[in-house]
Amino acid sequence: MALSRSSSWKEHRLANKLECGGTEYSVDLVARKATGxxxxxxxxxYLPRDEGQEIKVDLPNAASTAEVRRLVTEYEGAEDRLRELCGQGAARA
Incomplete structure (x- = not known):
C-alpha cells in the first residue's frame, strides 16, 4: 500500500490524473476496517484536481489484505475501468 494512516486504514493512488466527464481527477483506492x-x-x-464534486464508489468488501492488494493491482492503470466507475458514481450523486 502506498499510504497508510494506521493498520486499519489503507490508501493507494490508482491514477494521478484521470479525465472523466470533463473533469480531471486523482483517483485513490481506500480500504478500511469498519464496524459491522x-x-x-x-x-x-475521485478527487477533483481543480473544480468539481468528489465522487465515491463503493466496491464489494475485501476479505483480507491480500484481496485489497489484488484490487489495487486490478484497478491501477486501468483507466477505462476507472472512467466507467466514475460515470456510475456520478450518476448516483
Missing part, C-alpha cells in the same frame, strides 16, 4: 464489516470496506475516491 467483515474484512475491509473498499471505496474508490
Amino acid at each position: 464489516v467483515e474484512g475491509w470496506k473498499v471505496t474508490v475516491v
Whole structure:
C-alpha cells in the first residue's frame, strides 16, 4: 500500500490524473476496517484536481489484505475501468 494512516486504514493512488466527464481527477483506492464489516470496506475516491464534486464508489468488501492488494493491482492503470466507475458514481450523486 502506498499510504497508510494506521493498520486499519489503507490508501493507494490508482491514477494521478484521470479525465472523466470533463473533469480531471486523482483517483485513490481506500480500504478500511469498519464496524459491522467483515474484512475491509473498499471505496474508490475521485478527487477533483481543480473544480468539481468528489465522487465515491463503493466496491464489494475485501476479505483480507491480500484481496485489497489484488484490487489495487486490478484497478491501477486501468483507466477505462476507472472512467466507467466514475460515470456510475456520478450518476448516483
